[in-house]
Amino acid sequence: MDLPVMPPVKPMLAKAVHEVPRAPGLTYEPKWDGFRCIAFRDGDEVELGSRNDRPLTRYFPELVELLRDALPSRCVVDGEIVLVTGSGLDFETLQNRLHPAASRVNKLAEETPASFVAFDLLALDDRDLTETPFTERRRLLESVLDDGFARVVLTPLTSDPDVAEDWFTRFEGAGFDGVMAKPGDLPYEQDKRAMWKVKHERTADCVVAGFRWHKDGAGVGSLLLGLYDDDGVLHHVGVASSFTAARRKELVDELAPLRENAVEGHPWRAWAEAQIEAAGQRIPGAQSRWAPQKDLSWEPLRAELVAEVRYEHVQGGRLRHGGRLVRFRPDREPASCTYGQLEEVAPAELTALFGEGARS
Template sequence: MPPVAPMLAKAVPTIPPGASYEPKWDGFRSVVFRDGDEIEIGSRNEKAMTRYFPELARAFLAELPERCVVDGEIVIATAGGLDFEALQQRIHPAVSRVNMLAEATPASFIAFDLLALGDEDLTGRPFAERRARLEEALGSARPPVHVTPATLDVDLARQWFAEFEGAGLDGVVAKPLAGTYQPDKRVMFKIKHTRTADCVVAGYRVHKSGPDAIGSLLLGLYNDQGTLASVGVIGAFPMARRKELFTELQPLVTDFEGHPWNWAASPEASAGGRTPRSGEGSRWNAGKDLSFTPLRPERVVEVRYEHMEGDRFRHMGQFVRWRPDRTPESCTYEQLEVPISFDLDDIVPGLRR
């Protein structure tokens, strides 16, 4: 019975031998429950997401076994690869907009584990058995329900790791063949791409603990037009360092007049309309304040990131070091590694809708 916390993965630097390997999908982790005509889609944090994906709820009634619990990922596939931003837009309070987006940007479900079938609880069975049962139970499922590819060949897994990023995937997951399903435990392994980039620090947000500590630093890169575009944030600092940074950055504090991110004066300057504007809210937390303190864009920081989604970092970056030897103008998109292009339909046939 819902809710069930998904089993998690811990990051490792290389692909381990002797496991079952799958592409790491970049979407919403979901545990799907079906009991006859009842469907429940549970999120990673065990909250119900059924209302946001009515097209998937209908598909689950048609394509899943009559009584089952399936672990997987909700994704939106486009000609350019996985579109996480479009997926985020699907979380909306208005029923009319949810229904409109279900038609305009329909989602797909990638199944990769089977927790229960009929009256049988499979969580105590080894993964090798659960995978075989999953393939049998969903072998005839039609889009938008898919079973993720899997292999026991570590060399093929390395090939997937190198190639599939070009379709928007996130790396590779390795699952011990004898492993049981352990909710909320990091007993799988994930191998993700990591890279570094030199970025301009152009603003900050204060920490929730008080106004004299840095919560996050806002990062920018110069595009082909010479405009400083917002690419993401870094924010994992010890508390003592957050307070030191606040003091260090005060000489750079400026106002929005003349700042490259003066959104109120030039809304079209935001990179694709997805950069944080002063006072803008968050769809994930309506009470979250996304306003920021502008800084003169003079300091350069090297950050570690996994991959890009469009012109922004997909996940929060990690601080590496300050780069006083770099000029802000040298921090351009040209330094970023561009993955080779790869078609999603070559990974899962019929995934693009």
Template sequence: MRYEIPAPMLAKAVSTVPDPDKTPGGLLYEPKWDGFRGLIAWDGEEVEIGSRGAKPLTRYFPELVEALPRILPGPCLLDGEIVVATGRSGAQRLDWEALSQRIHPAESRVQKLAVETPAMFIAFDLLALGDEDLRTRPFGKRRARLEDLLEDVEPPVHLTRATDDPSLAARWLAEFEGAGLDGVVAKPLADAYAPGKRALFKIKHARTADVVALGYRVHKSGSGVGSLLVGLYDTDGTLHQVGGVSAWSNARRQELVDELAPLVERDEEGEVVRGEGERSRFAGTKDVSFVRLRPERVLEVRYDQLEGRRFRHTVQFERWRPDREPRSCTYSQLDAVADYDLADVLA
């Protein structure tokens, strides 16, 4: 048999943990793992790992390809998350940067990192078992079958924990962030699997911070502001780039060019000064340079979490803050999250 890997079922953002009584059939809550979405097909002969964006991930995780045939009870199609954990025993957490390093073109580098930062697979849905297609079954039934299948499974595969108690889910939302997780997912128990549909609910942290505008990238169309780069000051007065704001309308992108023009840095010849942005392995040959701005304008943004000293995801614009001094925009305003051992989440 050979499994066809479908597009994954997706989630839409909601502001609070939803009430199960308002969803026919109720809800099951799970931690939201911060990794690469992975659909794993083990047909008894080969392992294939698909991704959310239809990009094959198989070659990047040889340790999973080796382990899965050995520890899975039989052919199956699993939906879950690929994650990497770092830190000493008793203080481990998910590490997005270490995970992103795994996407590398060099085979020797992939093999080296597979040993140094081995990945885990967190399973949260069962789409097929043997010749049986389970995608039309209610999620509650699929979850029960998944629990039976992985009852005695060994690392690096883990079954995600789950609860039908919304108060416990709210506690997970608060506590598990300290282990690198980024929220909670609520799943309707009565629903069939819906590839590509946002039929689940994700609840993430919503916070605000005042940041300094330090530059902008031109939109890919060649006109207007594509993303506004923002920064925070360290205790020694160094301004660090911490993320970007995007999702402007076409009209607003053009307006921003005029609004920010007085802040654009220029050299002695009057030419615009450009900075070189940080390049990730996902950027490829993409131009990451940006127009530098004098750090004089403050804006308030919404963010969900930090990864090291940067915002983990693109932040959302809230409002300009003409009442704030740029130097007052420091890391000290950000919420401190209590550490939580990843092993206790996996238990």
């Protein structure tokens, strides 16, 4: 492979803001919920790179064939790998595509084929376009991408902030993260937060039923969160993390009393003892597909502490992208922390925004 922009490429990133920015010269796109992917094509060679430099090519053979037809013969395209269903984007099933066995990869490629959403063009033929303004990169992308294929989509774009606001609210139920905003004259700045993202945020009260140590071994890395279902079963729904170094150490002392006799009578006792998965219930400790070597062992806590947690949205019964601790709630009873408090957003059909081809 010999392209003017060669792998690995670190995608351009975005800074979080709380509302859709409004300024002259801004453009807006929906924020997709999938795997960020830089696609490289040089003739018959197609490589798919992830945000963390992990190759995605072997996991999505169906996209390699598709992009060989849909992309120009020599190019580098920034986009997102997503899994589209009739009710929205399915990130949980997309995660299952990262399987080590080739036979399983090929089987899933047929059963749950992924789609590719293109939103930026970094190189074309012998041209490095990273210093070219975004509006010109977008114009070129529109002219060369063959989006006549059912699972190759050119992301919608608008310069109208009111349309962006509409996307932000109307398509949340379809699994979108929110809205992206970028200046029209923006060059492509690798690994820099040069854009803006507006994401949905809510809070929920969750049971703190365990924690994981931080990789430095000196503090709490994340809190393991649970919610009760209608039958009174406590399910693992995600984690709260992103603590400062000082807060990590404080949490060790704050949680210490809850570590005493924590396994006895713990709703996740079987997993605390064996770190195995029981059918039908969400538990902590499953291996990370992105980092199989990562230690996901955990320490149980007596399920007596309630935490208010900020989250973005729920999918498959879990808090997507993890949560952030707002505060502990000594005034709340753990039994009151149920799925019923989570805000449900009615699914919006992807076809309303992307056409009938998005379903295929």
